[in-house]
Amino acid sequence: MAVGRVLVVVESVGGQALPASLELLTEARSIAGNVDAIAWGAGGAASLAGEVGGYGAARLFDVGDVGDSLPGPVVAGAISGIVASGDAPEVILIPTTYDCRDIAGRLSVKINRPVITNVIDLEAGDDGIRSVHSLFGGTQIATARFTGDKPWIFVVRAKSFAPLQSGGPAAEVIPVQPGDLDATGAATITSHHVESQTGPKLDEADVVVSGGRGLGTKEAYAMVEELAELLKGAAGASRAIVDAGWVPYARQVGQTGKTVKPTVYIACGISGATQHLVGMKGAKHIIAINKDQEAPIFSVADVGVVGDVHQVMPKLIEAIKALA
Amino acid sequence: MNIVVCVKQIPDPAAPPAIDEANGTLARSGKLVMDDSDSYGVEMALQLAEQAGGGEVTLVSMAPNGETSGLRTALAMGAAKAILVSDEALAGSDALATAKVLARAVGRVKPDLIVAATESTDGYTGTTPVQLAELLGFPSITFAKQISVSDGKLAVQRQTEVGYDEVECQLPAVVTVTAGVVEPRYPSFKGIMAAKSKPVDQLTLSDLGLDASEVGATGSGQEVLSVVDAPQRASGEIIVDDGEAHQRVVQFLQELKLV
Ligand SMILES: Cc1cc2nc3c(=O)[nH]c(=O)nc-3n(C[C@H](O)[C@H](O)[C@H](O)COP(=O)(O)OP(=O)(O)OC[C@H]3O[C@@H](n4cnc5c(N)ncnc54)[C@H](O)[C@@H]3O)c2cc1C
Ligand SMILES: Nc1ncnc2c1ncn2[C@@H]1O[C@H](COP(=O)(O)O)[C@@H](O)[C@H]1O
Numbered sequence: 001m002a003v004g005r006v007l008v009v010v011e012s013v014g015g016q017a018l019p020a021s022l023e024l025l026t027e028a029r030s031i032a033g034n035v036d037a038i039a040w041g042a043g044g045a046a047s048l049a050g051e052v053g054g055y056g057a058a059r060l061f062d063v064g065d066v067g068d069s070l071p072g073p074v075v076a077g078a079i080s081g082i083v084a085s086g087d088a089p090e091v092i093l094i095p096t097t098y099d100c101r102d103i104a105g106r107l108s109v110k111i112n113r114p115v116i117t118n119v120i121d122l123e124a125g126d127d128g129i130r131s132v133h134s135l136f137g138g139t140q141i142a143t144a145r146f147t148g149d150k151p152w153i154f155v156v157r158a159k160s161f162a163p164l165q166s167g168g169p170a171a172e173v174i175p176v177q178p179g180d181l182d183a184t185g186a187a188t189i190t191s192h193h194v195e196s197q198t199g200p201k202l203d204e205a206d207v208v209v210s211g212g213r214g215l216g217t218k219e220a221y222a223m224v225e226e227l228a229e230l231l232k233g234a235a236g237a238s239r240a241i242v243d244a245g246w247v248p249y250a251r252q253v254g255q256t257g258k259t260v261k262p263t264v265y266i267a268c269g270i271s272g273a274t275q276h277l278v279g280m281k282g283a284k285h286i287i288a289i290n291k292d293q294e295a296p297i298f299s300v301a302d303v304g305v306v307g308d309v310h311q312v313m314p315k316l317i318e319a320i321k322a323l324a
Numbered sequence: 325m326n327i328v329v330c331v332k333q334i335p336d337p338a339a340p341p342a343i344d345e346a347n348g349t350l351a352r353s354g355k356l357v358m359d360d361s362d363s364y365g366v367e368m369a370l371q372l373a374e375q376a377g378g379g380e381v382t383l384v385s386m387a388p389n390g391e392t393s394g395l396r397t398a399l400a401m402g403a404a405k406a407i408l409v410s411d412e413a414l415a416g417s418d419a420l421a422t423a424k425v426l427a428r429a430v431g432r433v434k435p436d437l438i439v440a441a442t443e444s445t446d447g448y449t450g451t452t453p454v455q456l457a458e459l460l461g462f463p464s465i466t467f468a469k470q471i472s473v474s475d476g477k478l479a480v481q482r483q484t485e486v487g488y489d490e491v492e493c494q495l496p497a498v499v500t501v502t503a504g505v506v507e508p509r510y511p512s513f514k515g516i517m518a519a520k521s522k523p524v525d526q527l528t529l530s531d532l533g534l535d536a537s538e539v540g541a542t543g544s545g546q547e548v549l550s551v552v553d554a555p556q557r558a559s560g561e562i563i564v565d566d567g568e569a570h571q572r573v574v575q576f577l578q579e580l581k582l583v
Contacts, residue, residue: 105454114545117449148545186463187493195487243504307565316570
């Protein structure tokens, strides 16, 4: 084993660990002899003990209920307490989510250690752990490593590893405290707003149909939704049309949006900017419709149609309907 | 209300990216421009200062090479002044080292609010602003898609997986904005002329009381071992639509048993 002890930050929703955290627990088992998890949640995180244990965590540090606070400072405080306790992990694995990126930033300062972000793979070697990164929309691969003292903090992109259960017993629950946060812990959530979404989740769907600025208008996005529904898939978007307010942010695919790995990704009127490609290049098959033959999206497409979305998509939708 | 905006100056993203052969990091010699991601923060800050009925917008930037052209763009938009920390020893600084430098620079202004982008175009660690907040002992709210300030309180709509949360905290605080939060203004001709004479305070590490060993490549505790070409996807089939191209897509979906 490359290292002795890894701590995985486990974010959960409704009492269930996010897949991105289960992916990291799985990877942690192959780089370290001992795997611990840390979690928080309404009513405490103890209800996750069975789930994280089943993915190989021996111990679950329970930060408890963080109430209305943003979790970043609280969880970072708790981790820095663990590090100071003498029972420090050598590696801390953190998934790339909104709250977890805050945790990484806060923790970095609290324990005065750098962070390596945007990790897509980890390699265990004699000299420790190396991180792998995708650059320039996946055209180049960089390998990096820490040169300074442990613990090493890696922030890993979703879907970098396949989650696999270990069949382990429930983790031993150990309560931990965040310590004194002063003003840093002052941000509180006053209300939640859920934007409605039907059909399969974007990051779990087998088919993703995404639209970009090439659709021309907000109304034309209905074609994307219709095609997605016909293929029992989810509808996604480029950042350009999210920024333009055509679709909610929850649909964004790419570096600052979701990472998707469907069987088929269909890009409609999307240029294929590097920040979009990193979010969908892992799809098994890619279909692109774009009127510009030079669009970078064609460099990753298995089937590329050089054409107008307003011509191709309606015919495609009708043809699929005719088959049903 | 006095606001600091963190403005990163980066190599022109429209130019082909170059890797510095020596250390595997992005080459940052040449001319730098304002990161587009930060134009939203500058606009947001200008609007918040206007709404508050006074106060200044100060830019804070760190760059190894004394470059000010990106800052001039933001000054032309309407910011009052800038602090540029520039020192050769800063080359290769990671996010934590950058945050340490920015924290010292911000400390000179004592702002009510610090605005940064959610992530930079070239570094995209997305951690620098939160590290800055922790160093200053401030609360932070990241991923803001709407911001308002009243009675010394910051209120933000923060993006989440499923929609957004309303989040608030007292000032001083750090907030990071997403693209699309506001529409950045184009600098007017008058603004561009005025920007030429606005103050840009150039500081070195020693001015900030920082030691070169804490920053730059040496202070960053990480190194790039290699950068290689990624295996390319096998090149696909490109068809120019003659009115029937959709048939090929249907056939492909049938081969995959999806229809
Ligand atoms: C820090 C940072 C993070 C980012 N994160 C993301 C991210 O997470 N996700 C993301 O998507 N982007 C992201 N971006 C933005 C990214 O750089 C691009 O700006 C964006 O992806 C472009 O969206 P688009 O392809 O829809 O629009 P455009 O680039 O404008 O492309 C539109 C395409 O549509 C084609 N077209 C036009 N009309 C038609 C027609 N009638 N029929 C067919 N095709 C047509 C055009 O040929 C063109 O290729 C990020 C940028 C930065 C700086
Ligand atoms: N060198 C810098 N100078 C000024 N601001 C910076 C610098 N580096 C990062 N920032 C700010 O922090 C944000 C996030 O950067 P990053 O952590 O590189 O993704 C940027 O968009 C800027 O607002």
